[in-house]
Amino acid sequence: MAGLTRTAGAFAVTPHKISVCILLQLYAPSAQMSLPFPFSSISQHNRLGLYLLSLTKSCDDIFEPKLEDLINQLREVGEDMDAWLTDHLTNRFSSLTSPDDLLNFFNDMRGILGSLDSGAAQDDQIILDPNSNLGMFVRRCILAFNLLSFEGVCHLFTSIEVYCREAHSSSAQYDESNDNLESLIQHDQMDMEKYIMDKATEEVELQKNASGRVPFHLHTPEALFKVTKGLLVTRKEKSRTNTKKAEATQLACASSSTVGDTLVDESLFLRTNYQIQGFLMEQADAIETHGSSLSSSSIESFLQKLQNLAPELHRVHFLRYLNKLHSDDYFAALENLLRYFDYSAGTEGFDLVLPSTGCSMYGRYEIALLCLGMMHFRFGHPNLALEVLTEAVRVSQQHSNDTCLAYTLAAMSNLLSEMGIASTTSVLGSSYSPVTSTASLLSVQQRVYILLKESLRRADTLKLRRLVASNHLAMAKFELMHVQRPLLSFGPKASVRHKTCPVSVCKEIRLGAHLLSDFSAESSTMTIDGSLSSVWLKDLQKPWGQPVFSQESGSRKSSTFFQFCDHLVSIPGSVSQIIGASYLLRATSWELYGSAPMARMNTLVYAALFGDSSSSSDAELAYLKLIQHLALYKGYKDAFAALKIAEEKFLTVSKSKILLLKLQLLHEHALHRGNLKLAQRMCNELGGLASTTMGVDMELKVEASLREARTLLAAKQYSQAANVAHSLFCTCHKFNLQIEKASVLLLLAEIHKKSGNAVLGLPYALASISFCQSFNLDLLKASATLTLAELWLGLGSNHAKRALDLLHGAFPMILGHGGLELRARAYIFEANCNLSDPSFSVSTDSDTVLDSLRQASDELQALEYHELAAEAFYLMAMVYDKVGQLEEREEAATLFKMHITALENPQDEEPNMA
């Protein structure tokens, strides 16, 4: 609480600022000359000016560069006179031998400022306008120095000594620590300059080729005209070279731990509150984005430091909570969360609180409850979470904090929809009126819907745009997955027709995406200010982020441009996160509605544009979708390769979905290759991931038993498979999982088809088709139609014509959007139909059949689906036999044999993934 109210605009003199002042003195010496001594050209002079400008801007940053860093930067800027600049700087510092020298130094600084009514300035004199950026900076420094007490001057003096000593000792330190790498380092240090320059020019050339923009380093006169852009260019340039440099030093030190060290640097100067808040917020974003791939101990030690420096800054505890949350340390997370709210009563630095509402005298403990609830949720204690969130609802109502209420309701609906708690009536029943009245009557889904509506309404009236957007997205998700029907239906008249409505899903998604245009009107300015102040010179900090980026695969690299723009327009990370989520949701909905290309495109858009700002779980989801797509459309080889990359990145994340995906892929693969034992094992493991509580993790459970039924089916144990499928259908019905019902029905039809009982299968297939129709599941419908056609054919060859017609109706959908397996099945079936059609003559029309069979066999081989592949080759061999092409026949026959043997002896050479 105290932290925010105390002098927010404090500006302290630090050694770094003194170096900037020294440089300013060089830039604008009080002597009269058009071009001061060391500069050989005006452009050189201007370059220093621009550099100083960016330095003064970045002075509000939380970190200050060390003298060493400054000297390195000067080398880039100063080129041929860098030695002179550095010498001057260090000499000036070493001439400060007593506090009195400091006093004189600041007196001299006064001289480089022009008088306020500077009409009398001569043309050839370089005088700083006191109202310019640089002038203001000098004035602030002088003022801050004058305000210092003698003790303060003494402290400044000692910190200058430390500042200089560090620069001197740094090279020595390297030598001490890495004896074996000594020569390398020395070499590196000697050649550093040359190396950088080479790299810089190389890159400049590259850049010129690429973008046509004239970079700053080329000293063409044009560059100077683009002063406005120039700054931009230097920043960008610098970031690049610095990255290079970081790589170079990393190479030399041969350890990535340096990165952590930089983050927790000794030269941590405390800055104004605003900056720290902004900085902490950035860190929080970073923690969220990178999840546990960010080393938690380095953040921890940094926070420890910050806490030592500023014990009254309670936000640190919150950061620690976040950090612990992401490294899955339940007790520490809980402890820190409670501590944060105990200390600050939730009033420090919470941006979801509009400043105008101020702090009520009760503090904001409802937010504590909200956070606690979400924490329990994350650690997998849904009942506890619900309990806490209920209390949060009550307390926010009591303190009439509508904002928090809206968020809490959203969190609650999220919890309910993810976990699907079966028996929540006792919890929800007690306090919350809109829920109470109906709670006992409603299913979880309906409750989710009510909560969402309620939250949306509140968020809308309170103009919480981000919440509105994310609520819209949640709503879209809800509409996508759950069947819409009248909330309270009584009596015989209520309509019983269930269906989903893609239009409303689309509407919700679009409403969610409106945020991008809206967010600028958002009143929470602090977020933006806070992080902006440290965005300056952020590019200089880039090396810190380096290890994170380098781990990532290709999709990230293309995003640098967007990221850069991101800084310029400063879209808050949370906004782009929500927008990104909307793309992911689009992908999901297309997946469901059955358009593979659209799903893939949306996922790619997400990965390309929003990958940087995404939270780790979202990024994981995107990877998951892409890998699934690969498996379906490109075969397992590619998918497993991609999975390997994803695994490295995400497996450390808690509750990783990647593990799930891996099991799914392995199961499919095993099924196709006929390795049923492995399939069964995978299936059981999948089931083991789900929680044992009734009604929780329903989707996972459904999936597990669906796969079990399929495994049984593959093992030709029809009655058992049918039993599993039947009970699964009952479960789906009980928990209102309408969409899953469609696929279970299809599976039942499939089982009957395989068991040779086509008549029994027909009604199931028809029911599945009608479900698909009302829920707009086009792809599923196509595959159901295929099954229906197969069933017809199973009734006898006299139905071949009808079956073929059905198949042709579904063909566009299957070929356009279907995966490898579905397409291959369709092709084989087409051939089968043709062959069994009495009116079809093989000898005349063999190409039609062979074509589709060839297609099918290609796709099946990519999929390693031995059973179907064998069938395709068998048919092929038969056809060749008929038309008398013996050579081809033999070839097809060997391939048939090969697949059959592979199917019968499923070797355990599973891919090394298992």
Place this chain on the structure above:
Amino acid sequence: MVSKESCRNEIRAAIRQLSDRCLYSAAKWAGEQLVGIEQDPSNFTPSNTRFQRGSSSIRRRFSTISTPQPSAGFSQPPATPLPQEEDEVIDGDLYLLAKSYFDCREYRRASHVLRDQMSNKSLFLRCYALYLAGEKRKEEEMIELEGPLGKSDAINRELVSLERELSALKRTGAIDSFGLYLYGVVLKEKGNESLARASLVESVNSYPWNWSAWSELQSLCTSIEILNSLNLNSHWMKEFFLGSAYQELRMHSESLAKYEYLQGIFSFSNYIQAQTAKAQYSLREFDQVEIMFEDLLRNDPYRVEDMDLYSNVLYAKEACAALSYLAHKVFLTDKYRPESCCIVGNYYSLKGQHEKAVMYFRRALKLNKKYLSAWTLMGHEYVEMKNTSAAIDAYRRAVDVNPCDYRAWYGLGQAYEMMGMPFYALHYFRKSIFFLPNDSRLWIAMAKCYQSEQLHMLEEAIKCYKRAVNCGDTEGIALNQLAKLHQKLGRNEEAAFYFEKDLERMDAEGLEGPNMFEALVFLATHLKTNKKFDEAEVYCTRLLDYSGPEKEKAKSLLRGIRMAQTDFPSMDMEHFPL
């Protein structure tokens, strides 16, 4: 048992050595123990007797006799022989000068004088002076650097050089036990706890009379495992150490046993008496504690240490006058001691002037930021003033100073409960119970939380009340609540059982009140419905002793019983006029 005479000789020498090295607080402590030893009857002089206690000393002498004599486990001669002072002729003069500077608090000057001296003694004093100089500067800097965010990263700048020097000395073995003590302190400041412990253990093993070393060691023993893992030579000083360490680890009875044993030798030690009082206070024996403190104050009227505890006792007993007397006395002695401020705060709190109380607690905290009880007490005041967020802040600081402070955890829970967040509060109650599982009040508080209308988790509440009963609930809330809860849940058998128990308790304590009526009425009706008419009649007749609506109820019940007994046709008699 160590002979008193040998103890006395050891301490006498130790005091000289300690004060020679300017370890004044250790010397002071040793001095207190020295006079605490019972005088030899042989050199009894009237002045000595006057110095010692009158009435209480007799009582104490009796208790000495009853103390079980420990086995000859630690025998004389003492395990550690007294170190002989080295010859200090050469650097003696400089040492004297340095010591005088030190006494005048000119630490840097003192260490400068000793810069070239090589003897162990001068070496220690030089390092010690340097350390204190650094500490002093640190305190000053802390105030100077108080920036917008309360920056307080001031460190003792001498630590690095001191550590380097002392570790070098230790490696060569040219370090005495005092040097080891200082080395331990420096290591502790630098956060290297295990090394610090090792160094301190070595120090106390070679020179056990330095109480400062023992107390540093004690502050590093944060768990019983650590304490047990220490490899300490046996010596009577170890008993003192164990006593205080047990107390910190909340093993009060063990600590009491240690002190009782020590009292055999140091029968008149104020220190032991105060420590015993502390332990008794934790066991909530307020009457006994009060007597002990009174005794203590009579013998040592200008004592300020531990008097805050006494004021707590007086507060708990609501003895306004005594508390004000104590506050006045302490304030005249030394008003800028955190303890004195705390006592005044307690006084104002008792008087209901909470703002003033907060002011004094704040002052105490200004004098000592880590003064645990002041934070907690301030939290209590804020709770009284209904300023819950300030209260929470204060409690939380107390908890951060010492995470084992169950009072502060309890306070946090209470504050959150006050704000209508019972579920949130539960976590804190659980914490406080973890540290003090045998206190019925905490269990009752937790049960109330579960019972609150927002949570309404009655089964959990019942479990808590049961625990409270098992811990010996003195206020009798738990039994009554248990009975009521069971009644509410329709489990009449259980309800009857607890009502009966509650009735027994009230009878034993001679209490009466609405709870009694309730129990009697319930029992009577319950027994009547279960056709145990005789017993029901007993309760009814008891009810007849009281006036009020219960009496009428009893009458009608009795009538019902008679009716049922004589097997009258069922007929409601109440409608007939009597």
